[in-house]
Amino acid sequence: MNIRQHFRLQNLPRTLAVAFAAYLAAIFLGALVGAEVLLRSKSRWIKGTFMVVGRRGENVVLPPLPESLSRDVLGVVPLNPVRGHALVGPVERRSPYVERPVLEERGVIQSGWIAWVSSFVYNGTPAQLDVEYENVVVHTDIGDLPAWHIPAESGERDLIVIQIHGHGGQRSQGLRVLKSLQRTGAAQLYVTFRNAFDAPRVGKGYLSLGDVEAEDVLSALEWARDNGYRQAVLMGYSMGGNIALSALRPGFTPHPIPVRGVVLDSPALEWRDILRRQARRGGLPQVVAKPVGRMIEKIVTRRSGQNFSSVDQLAAAPRFDVPILLFHSPSDKTVPFWQAKALAGARPDLVELHAVEGARHIRCWNIDPERYEAALEAFIQRVKA
Incomplete structure (x- = not known):
């Protein structure tokens, strides 16, 4: 054994210790950043x-x-x-x-x-589509949530579609289907949930991934009832889809007015898997991404009391009792497509799945607007009483 080999053997324990410390530091720092994004993400600017x-x-x-x-x-x-x-x-x-x-x-x-x-197309209000609307507020126990109300063109107050934006998103996410929903004869309410941009902050401003935000959907349904509407459809994007499904759980039913159906676009259905995949997407190797995902879950739970099981909509699938129209893409790199397939497979009696090839997250409409809108309009006509 020469001197160089001897030196390497002597320093091997130290090298391994440094490598292990770096590994732990990468997990911890990655988890801290991931937890902060998950808990507080919001922006006043629409991506573009x-x-x-x-x-x-x-x-x-x-x-x-x-x-x-x-x-x-x-x-x-x-x-x-x-x-x-x-x-x-x-x-x-x-x-x-x-x-x-x-x-x-x-x-x-x-x-x-x-x-x-x-690709979000609109960054303002319904005025960008030359549509008249009302700025309204949805009263809740935590403050007034800003919303846009678009009455049905007929003036009839029967069915209203309540639009629920996603994590870090804004109401304008839903404007892409505004004209399509108008053709169904439905009114529309675009609500901003708590701790999102321009909405009331609660406590430390932590999001609950669909759990507590479901209370805001209940308040929106109360607003609809108080304004003369008789039935509703919920439409949610990404985390907004989780919020919509959370509003179906027994603690929130019966609703102030009947919910006839739910429309989901790229819904976040199981957050633990999303955390692991996002860590991997951020460039972390698999050996680091998995523990980072688990660490994010622990940090989020410790800081906010988040119960990840309460927003596991795949586990909750047996309790759903309304028709679900689901758009998702196998190309989605934010929320994996397997979740949509799992929900459709668990409830083929309720779920109508449209797989949109080549679409990015919450961009299913953008690939083929006519096909998307045809499916949406047919669903609304089918479920309304």
């Missing part, structure tokens, strides 16, 4: 990219960036939103710039304008 927009006839011209190159239908909103708004379709040209056709337009989008471009 600011770009200089060009115009070529009935097409818009955009720089070749990930958002402009995506398969999604996109929204283009100038910095001064009163100047216009456009929906643009599939990519027709990719190099040296991206060219996409204008599908709908309010005002005229002009060359040289800086615009917000996003």
Whole structure:
């Protein structure tokens, strides 16, 4: 044995100890960051990219960036939103710039304008769709929740669709289906749940992943009853889907008005699995991602008292008793598609699953709006009394 080998053997225990300490530190730091994001995530800005927009006839011209190159239908909103708004379709040209056709337009989008471009399409209020609406508040024990109320075009107060945004999201997530829901004859209520942006903060501002937020859905149903509505459909996006299903549990029933059905878009149904997958998606190797996921669960439970079993909607599947329309994509990297398949498999008598190939998280509508809206409208017509 030479001197170098002897030196290495002597220092092996120290090297292993340092490596193990680094491993533990990576788990702990990753878990702290993950827990903070899970508990408090909210933003005043809707996800999108600011770009200089060009115009070529009935097409818009955009720089070749990930958002402009995506398969999604996109929204283009100038910095001064009163100047216009456009929906643009599939990519027709990719190099040296991206060219996409204008599908709908309010005002005229002009060359040289800086615009917000996003697959969330809308970043404002229903006014972006030239739809009249009311700013209302939903009264709760923790304060008033801001909401948009869009009455049915007929003026009839029968069915109302209550829109529930996702984790870190805002009401405008649901505006993509506003016109579709109008065609069903239903009214709409877009509610902001507690501890989200622009809503009352409760305690330390921790989210409960669908558990306590379900009380806000109950308050929205009370608002609907007090304003003359007779039945409701709940529509939730991502965590909003978990909130909608949590509102079906026995502690919240019977409801102030009957809930005839639930529409879910990319719903978060089992959070423990999502935590592990998000840790892996963040670049952590599998050997670190699994313990990080478990550590996040422990930290969140210790800080907020979160009961992950109470928001496990796959375990709760046997108790559901209303029809469920479910949109999800095998390409979703935020909430795994297997959860949607598991729910549909557990309750084939209630769940109508639409698998949307190639869609990102909460972007099922963007891949094929006509197909999405046809399924949505048919479901609403089927479930309303």
